[in-house]
Amino acid sequence: MITARRTRLVRVPDLHEFRRVISTLSAAPEGPVVPVVIVPTRGAARQLERSIENAPARLLTREQLYDVLHARLPNAPRRLDAFERDSLAQAAAEQAARDVPDLSLRLRPGLVAEMLRFYDELRRHSQSSARFETLIVDALAGAAEGGDRGADRLLQQTRLLAGTFRVYERRLASLGACDEHGLRDLLIARPIAPPVGRVVVATADWIADPDGLCAADFDLLARMPGIEAIDIVCTEAILGSGFYERLHQWWPGIDETDGTRVAGPAPRARPVLLTPPDAPPDRPWFIYRDREEELIAVARRAKPRTAVVFSRPLPYLYLAPAAFGAIGVAFQASDALPLAAEPTAAALDLVLEVAETKFARGAIVALLRSPHFTTAGGSDRTRSPNDSDSGAAVSRTSVNALDKALSDARYLGDLGRLETLAAGWPGSDRDLAAAPALDAALDVCRSLTPLLEPKPASAQIRLVLAFLDDRLRPLADADPFSPRERRGRAAIVSLLAALARAHEAHHDPLWTIDDLASALRRWIGDETFVPETAAPGAIQLLDDRAARFGEFDELAIVGLVEQEWPDLPRANIFYPAAMLRALGWPPEKDRRGAADARFVDLLASAVSRVTVSTFTLDEDALVAASPQLDEIPRAGLSTVTAETEHGGGGSVGLPPPHKASADRRSLGEGCQPDQILDMSGVQDAAAREWAEMRRTRPPADRPAFHGSIGSVAPRTWSVSALETYVGCPFKFFAQHVLKLEEEPDDEEVMDPRRQGRFVHEVFEAFFRTWQAAGYGAIRPDNLDEARTVFERVVDEALDRLPGAEAGLERTRLLGSPAAAGLGEAVFRMEAERPIAVVERLLEHTFEGRFVVATASGTREVALRGKADRVDLLDTGTFRMIDYKLGWPPDRNRALQLPIYSVCAEQRLASYRGKTWLLGEALYLAFKGPKRVVSLFTSPRDRDKVLAKAQQRLADTLDAIERGEFPPAPDDVYRCETCSFASVCRKDYVGDV
Incomplete structure (x- = not known):
């Protein structure tokens, strides 16, 4: 029996009145009945709680409402959780698929999850699975009979979906359990105890609010026994977007009133819109370079009772610690955070990656370095006879040594290969230092090896649980991060245990490691994590749906770019929009109209002021501004420029930003010290300390901020290092002054550096063999002998390489029917030059002091280097050759070939009783249009090229001794492959 009830729509003009009416309805119970207030999200509930602290109302999301109703239903069947429903749906889909002939779909877990989501949407639109099948089949039958393949595939898909839904419902009934939809039928048929007497609906429908109520929910509220009064509170803008008409379809004859009749009259608050100075009237929003710059600007203006409002949370939550923490401003994320953003989730991902990659070097090293895991290592190689412990904690030094050793050993994965390496582990100091980490790596890999064999899903998940239980590091009570880490671990472990139970009870298919990793990442990505209580006065970071329910003096609405505002x-994935409309799906214009209405409401939600901002780059990709920016005039807000506001604002922070170019580089850059901060009246010691630091900080254009470290003592530099300086001074600094090591890469073939060494070794071995055999120059008449000797040398060198890689290098060196190899290019170069070769100096080293000529005269410099090849010719000249696996360098920037030539002339002055002069300098380049590239073309050109190179060398040495190492590459494309990008300050100082 349906209880008689009062159903009323309370219309309010804006969000100020919206919150005031909800607070009034929550705080004025009629008799002993405690009202239930339905809000869209838990973040919205937390915001609303602050304004109705002493009210007796219960604030519930849609999902929480069903939990409460289920708990109050007498003799209620067990309600399946999300994990059980997903497992049940997988079993149902597999059974239904057997009844669909020639099914072209592969039933992956992710696809089944989408099928279950579609089923929920159908039922929430008050559609049954039988009705769904009838509507779709009727719509497609004619086209399919006419030979339309697309329609035929949709029919096949529809039969699979409908069959899955039927089997799912039968299995659910056989378990004596229910889901949300079965619970709704029970709630309409049977009264609950105690009943929910009064309901305040503080959200619209699913069209106007992604977290709003569905058609079936409105039907439940209209028919459920025990409800005496329903008040739905809504702004005029949302009602005008189409919700008013839909509400009257569901609840015809609903009473209407306005907010002042419920909460009494109140003055209407209207914030001002803060706009950039010099911005045109039709562009009242700030434009920044990227999200980081945008959030820094918000931090500069931060005051208490400020909220940062976004549509997509993760990017801003990642950036917030740096933007707010750097200036001592407390912040708090007020909505449920993605569990995937928690450090423990990243730790679990490391475990999965180690197994997925079959124990690749990078994955093993990352897990050993992780602070989340406890690893021990030790063996007879490293343990003292007095050590009673079975192993010592693995140090970072040992892990770094292992990383380098495995990279040098070309280890690409596989436990068998790792065990083979361990059995023959060398005894050098570095390798001994790596031994504890190697033992720990072997222990980890052996523990995870069972995951590589297909097993029932529940067994695979329990293997992961066992690894976490055994390996997660104990947490210290004194660690300030321990409480959050414990909660994160508890959430991860609870999720895995529930998933294992669900699969064991309902559907336990064989899973490979790829299936396991995909499933765990999907579930963790869908879970949220409730943050801790906010500190008093902290800046709130929250999404647009929660912001509607919070009382804030200021709002900073950020990230207004396409794809986010409005959120798509x-x-x-199953049917086009036109076909779904018959099943209750709304047209896109209704969603867009409601999204614009929510945005306009939000603009006027603050008490004093609001700012709106967008950015132009998202991870270095250009993004377009949101079309919702054009809706700003609809809010009817008065404007004030940032400069005017600053004059009387007294904000605890820095002056507002002036332009988007401003300053991610330096907060306060360009301001006089007495303009940076006015801290009068500020009591917080940390804020005063921060302000003092900002006042006394040196200016941003100081040389120390742009790569200058002061004078550097002269020393002997290699010519190749100096050429690195010419390419980028900072790379030289990182590599040769700081001596940072480049991160090794795992490749199935040699990286360019190893490949270059290999090619040099092959040619060195060939020419030594050629000379030892009594040959001189390579001439047209002995080309075949050269090819034969070279092939023999190449084959001997390739024996050291893996089979697949050896084949590639053989083709590169010896060629194929399609193209000549590198050897042929070298031989033809020499065969085309008839001058006899007296001797070849291979991998010839130079070290000592050399005289170079500069514009200010000659000077001595200390250099060292190694020339690839110097051919002494019987004319008394020599030919300098530099092998280049890539393209030859620009001779206006090159140092090695010209400087080696100058050094060779000086060092060979009396060699063999002769004075040798440079006759030719060549690059043998293995990329580019020409294999042989001359450094100069004539004696006059020779003198000019060498003079410029010597001057360039002297200038480079002088800059190094002055300590000038700016991030200034000669070509910005170098930055794309640079190994030191993570320590380079080019983005910070803006020199590039």
């Missing part, structure tokens, strides 16, 4: 609805 989740697309249905």
Whole structure:
């Protein structure tokens, strides 16, 4: 029996009145009945709680409402959780698929999850699975009979979906359990105890609010026994977007009133819109370079009772610690955070990656370095006879040594290969230092090896649980991060245990490691994590749905770019929008109209002021501004420029930003010290300390901020290092002054550096063999002998390489029917030059002091280097050759070939009783249009090229001794492959 009830729509003009009416309805119970207030999200509930602290109302999301109703239903069947429903749906889909002939779909877990989501949407639109099948089949039958393949595939898909839904419902009934939809039927048929007497609906429907109520929910509220009064509170803007008409379809004859009749009259608050100075009237929003710059600007203006409002949370939550923490401003994320953002989730991902990659070097090293895990290592190689412990904690030094050793050993994965390396582990100091980490790596890999064999899903998940239980590092109570880490671990372990139970009870298919990793990442990505209580006065970071329910003096609405404002609805992967409309899906214009209405409401939600901002780059990709920016005039707000506001604002921070170019580089750059901060009246010691640091900080254009470290003592530099300086001074600094090591890469073939060494070794071995055999120059008449000797040398060198890689290098060196190899290019170069070769100096080293000529005269410099090849010719000249696996360098920037030539002339002055002069300098380049590239073309050109190179060398040495190492590459494309990008300050100082 349906209880008689009062159903009322309370219309309010804005969000100020919206919150005031909800607070009034929550705080004025009629008799002993405690009202239930339905809000869209838990973040919205937390915001609303602050304004109705002493009210007796219960604030519930849609999902929480069903939990409460289920708990109050007498003799209620067990309600399946999300993990059980997903397992049940997988079993149902597999059974239904057997009844669909020639099914072209592969039933992956992710696809089944989408099928279950579609089923929920159908039922929430008050559609049954039988009705769904009838509507779709009727719509497609004609086209399919006419030979339309697309329609035929959709029919096949529809039969699979409908069959899955039927089997799912039968299995659910056989378990004597229910889901949300079965619970709704029970709640309409049977009264609950105690009843929910009064309901305040503080959200719209799913069209106007992604977290709003569905058609079936409105039907439940209209028919559920025990409800005496329903008040739905809504702004005029949302009602005008189409919700008013839909509400009257569901609840015809609903009473209407306005907010002042419920909460009494109140003055209407209207914030001002803060705009950039010099901005045109039709562009009242700030434009920044990227999200980081945008958030820094918000931090500069931060005051208490400020909220930062976004549509997509993760990017801002990642950036917030740096933006707010750097200036001592407390912040708090007020909505449930993605569990995937928690450090413990990253730790679990490391475990999965180690197994997925079959124990690749990078994955093993990352897990050993992780602070989340406890690893021990030790063996007879490293343990003292007095050590009673079975192993010592693995140090970072040992892990770094292992990383380098495995990279040098070309280890690409596989436990068998790792065990083979361990059995023959060398005894050098570095390798001994790596031994504890190697033992720990072997222990980890052996523990995770069972994951590589297909097993029932529940067994695979329990293996992961066992690894975490055994390896997660104990948490210290004194660690300030321990409480959050414990909660994160508890959430991860609870999720894995529930998933294992669900699969064991309902559907336990064989899973490979790829299936396991995919499933765990999907579930963790869908879970949220409730943050801790906010500190008093902390800046709130929250999404646009929660912001509607919070009382804030200021709002900073950030990230207004396409794809985020408005947030795109989740697309249905099964049917086009036109076909879904018959099943209750709304047209896109209704969603867009409601999203614009929510945005306009939000603009006027603050008490004093609001700022709106967008950015132009997202991870270095250009993004377009949100079309919702054009809706700002609809809010009817008065404006004030940032400069005017600063005059009387007294904000605890820095002056507002002036332009988007401003300053991610330096907060306060360009301001006089007495303009940076006015801290009068500020009591917080940390804030005063920060302000003093900002006042006394040296200016941003100081040389120390742009790569200058002061004078550097002269020393002997290699010519190749100096050429690195010419390419980029900072790379030289990182590599040769700081001596930072480049991160090794795992490749199935040699990286360019190893490949270059290999090619040099092959040619060195060939020419030594050629000379030892009594040959001189390579001439047209002995080309075949040269090819034969070279092939023999190459084959001997290739024996050291893996089979697949050896084949590639053989083709590169010896060629194929399609193209000549590198050897042929070298031989033809020499055969085309008839001058006899007296001797070849291979990998010839130079070290000592050399005289170079500069514009200010000659000077001595200390150099060292190694020339690839110097051919002494019987004319008394020599030919300098530099092998280049890539393209030859620009001779206006090159140092090695010209400087080696100058050094060779000086060092060979009396060699063999002769004075040798440079006759030719060549690059043998293995890329580019020409294999042989001359450094100069004539004696006059020779003198000019060498003079410029010597001057360039002297200038480079002088800059190094002055300590000038700016991040200034000669070509910005170098930055794309530079190994030191993580320590380079080019983005910070803006020199590039």
